[in-house]
Amino acid sequence: MLFGFVLLFGYAFVVWLVFFKFKWMKFNIAWGVVSVSVGLHLLLIFLLGLRYVAPYATEARLIQHTIQLVPxxxxxxxxxxxLVEANTPVRKGQPLFQFDRRPYQYKVNQLEASLAKARQDVLVMKNDIQINAEKVVKLRSELKYAEYQQKLSAKLAKQGAGPEEDAQKWSAQAAAYAAGVKEAQAEEERARLRYASEVDGVNTTVAAVQAELDQARYYLDNTLMVAPEDGYIINLQVRPGMVAGEVRFGAIASFICDADRYLLANFFQENLKYVKPGQLVEAALDLYPGQIFPGRVEAIWQGSGAGQMLPSGTLPNFSYVPTEVPQGQFAVAIRLDGEDQARFPIGTQGRATIYTNPDSGFVVLRRIGIRAYSWFNWLYPFSG
Incomplete structure (x- = not known):
């Protein structure tokens, strides 16, 4: 910057010597236009220096993370x-809203009874295996007896010592016992399969009821909504008696988080050529006229919606953009210094400047400019 001042004052001194001191040339309108034009071009040195050494954002806002509270x-x-008041700080886990527990408690009670019954049924299935096994043994014994009687009756009938009907009766009885054995074996196998049906060592029926019970307990626990983080709620409209849940769309309140708030400032793209994370920042917030807040560059959002094209069957149509329309800007995330971040509420607006080279003389000019803006906020807007 010193070189710029020397060049500017040197040029003014030469003009003074030529036209006014020694009057080597006559000063007229033409020379006046030329002299002023050259002087204005020399002033571009300061414009370029300020743009790249101390880029300036006329739009900066405090951003805080918000969580939509959905039942x-x-x-x-x-x-x-x-259980919460508007604009009152709350801690993580602090109760916010209580919903009607009764229908969810009833569901839990019902499933707890079903779970007890399912576990009892497992013991019943185990006994059914034993019962069907004993039934198979009994029917096999009766089958052997019927087969013996059939053979004996058939032998007596052949010798004429007994009626043929007895042999036929015992033959039919043996067939019935044989069918009974197969049926009992099938029932035993079915009981064994039902008893052996497991997932991770737990009977499938018991596991299914347990899963339903866990889900019911989850919903019961969620009848009490708690704070997800440290923060607060603005514009609290929830009142006892309102109905919330699946039918209502959207959240019932917005929870504003205390952690990780930052200042988001918009800069012209070419002004960010030398900007890097960690560089010194000064911000003037409209909420605090006459004050300057230091900070550091946290991240540069090198991208904007202007470069995004959504999947579509329509070909892009590029149109002429007038030169007077502002060009695209990139956002820079800035972390303000200070432990008491509660001083910077969500949506606070202002201006910010980044010092890419704090030792440059151009920084002095920018410091004067941003402080002038901050002090001017005492007067503007003129609200009376």
Whole structure:
């Protein structure tokens, strides 16, 4: 910057010597236009220096993460209590809203009873295996007896010592016992399969009921909505008696997180040529007239929606953009210094400047400019 001042004052001194001191040339309108034009071009040195050494953002806003509070319930549920106040800090895990527990408690009770029954049924299936095994043994014994009687009756009937009907009766009885043995064996196998049906060592029926019970307990736990992080709620409209749940679309409140808030400033793309993370930043926030807040560059968002094309069957149509329309900008995330970040609420706006070379003389000019803006906020807007 010193070179620029020397060049500018040197040029002014030469003009003074030529036209006014020694009057080597007559100063007229033409020479006046030329002299002023050359002087204005020399001023471009300061413009270029400020743009690249101390880029300036006229639009900067405080950004905070927000969490949309959506009831995690499977059906519309009555809000029975609001346990938080608007604009009041809350800690992570602190209760916010209480929903009607009764329908979810009833479901848990029902499934707990079903789980107890399913576990009892497993013991019954184990006994069914033993019962069907004993039934097979009994029917096999009766089959052997019927086969013996059939052979004996057939022998007596052949010798004329007994009726043929007895042989036929015992033959039919043996066939019935044989069918009974097969049926009992099938029932035993079915009972064994039902008893042996397991997932990770747990009977499948018991596992299915346990899964339903776990889900019911999950919904019961979610009848109490708690704070996901440290933060607060603005514009609290939830009241006891309202119904929230699956039928309502969207959240019932927005939770503003305290952690990881940052200042997002927009810069012209070419001004970011020498900007890097970690560089010194000064911000003037409209909320605090006359104050300057230091910070550091955290990240440069090298991209914008202007370069995004969504999948479509329509070919891109590029149109002429007038030169007076502002060019695209990139955003820079800035982390402001200070432990008390609560001073910077969400949406706070202002301006910011980045010092790519803090030792440059151009920084002095930018420091004056941003402080002038901050002090001017005492007067503007003129609201009376």
């Amino acid at each position: 995690r319930l499977p059906e519309p549920t009555l809000v029975t209590a609001v």
